[in-house]
Amino acid sequence: MGKVVLKLGDDISTDIIYPGRFMATVLPTETPQYTFADLPEFNARLKAGEFPPGSVIVAGDNFGCGSSREQAASGLKGPDLVIVARHFARIFLQNAINLGLQVVICPEIEANEEDELEIHADRVVNLTREESFAVVPLPAARQAILVAGGLVAYTRQRLLDERK
């Protein structure tokens, strides 16, 4: 169960999630401090540790459009946020899966800040509104990476298999 800590609209670009001027910071351990830096109030609460792991960001269509910068995904993965969006942009979705950031494609999602959500494999239940919304499975092509817990672990295994 997670509380919605931020509600966003459509076409949230990686420039908003992780502004370009912080791109010299690359390490996943350091990127979360700049997540949503241009939403200063949210950024301040994030840095203050106000959001427990599993807290949810709800967004509309095309979340993560724009740049391929992986900091956008690693900066959300650090504090273990969950992103529930109507739809994701391709590169962001791949980056999220590769890094083990929990992303949920939920085309009909309706939720406001403070709502409590329960996330299941096939649906998101909004406990506050007492409504349930179907989940679209993540791309089948990426299942093996999801199961491995991310692309680093998956590639490492493939490498070892090949060198045997």
Added chain:
Amino acid sequence: MGMTMVEKILARASGQAAVRAGEVVEPGVDLAMSHENAALVINQFHEIYQGTGLEAQVWDPSKIAIIFDHRVPAESAKTATNQKKVREFVAAQGIARFHDIRGDEGGICHQILPENGYVRPGMVVVGTDSHTTSHGALGAFAFGVGATEMASIWTLGRALNIEVPGTVKVIVEGVFPEYVLPKDLILALIGQLTAEGANFKVIEFHGAAIRSMPTSGRLTICNMAVEAGATSGIVVPDDETRHYLREVAGVAEAVPLLAPDLDAPYERTIAIDAGALVPQIACPHTVDNVKPVTAVAGTPVQQIVIGSCTNGRLDDIAVAAGILAGKQVARGVRMLVFPASGRIFQEAMKAGYLTTLMEAGAVVANSGCGPCLGVHQGALGDGEVALSTTNRNFKGRMGNPNSEVYLCSPAVAAASAVAGVITDPRKGG
């Protein structure tokens, strides 16, 4: 049933006779490009090897290209240190296609790859940059990936678990009117498709207006295919492709072409008449917020940018110089010009374009991404408006969330520089 361009390329690259949209493949990669974010790729690459007991060695150093462009020369100690770390890695791994900060062979990655003949028709090209879609201009399947994905490719030489994308066919017939440029075509298309209209798809360009378009214009339209969400844009390679590779990129060997089958399956076909296009502009804060320039003509601007991987090429600079010749950049407007590569900078200098632009009051800066991504030069002040030939106008893109960016062609940018307000080049130019 036949195959689209991307299906043919992915079939070849994954060693199969045929593949269809929706199938999952693991294509071998012909070219893997990174820029400064190679620093993060290197980090993830070492993570992969962690605990394996194996020596971390890239699969094929001759297929990796690394170009410094995003923050050149370094704007901070942190960037400089990242760049240093990448140089050390490049030397240790024997990566020859490395373009450092230089006036002869440096520049923006999406210009360096084509002008050096690194990209050929039929290749699978990946880059840790979303505008890697540009290289479809030469008939390659070229797409952006994240840093961890690139580290995986450096390790195995293949892109893992790739779903073959479906294809949208765009047929552009007719002849472009004066002062209507490839940028206007792609902006109009993005406006029609919306920012996610081609998500997970490839846009394949056809038609007489594409066949008569130089490679520079094809790079512009494929570059911005990603702004409609596309995995890539691709142009069917032809005599122009051969001409470009031979004459501009200095490729001596034969260049085999490839074409989609006549009965290839397309998810959707869009027809556009280039002759009916008018100058377009993408208004703040999304690239698909596209209008005819006339709709916002008269809006005051404080900064004009000509450059980037979209419109920083020689013909773009020539268009701007043509419009600004003998005129002045309006007082209160800063006009910044960033040639896309050192080579283009030199060519523009020799042709006299840079002198013309500087005499008009423009500032010509070194090749690189410049203000395009808001980390280096040319940040905007609160409440300021920029008109730019770059490819993104998201909130904060040019370094300040309290500013606005409009996107347009070099003709619109140059005409507006003279007027100080957004101007249709067909009149004010």
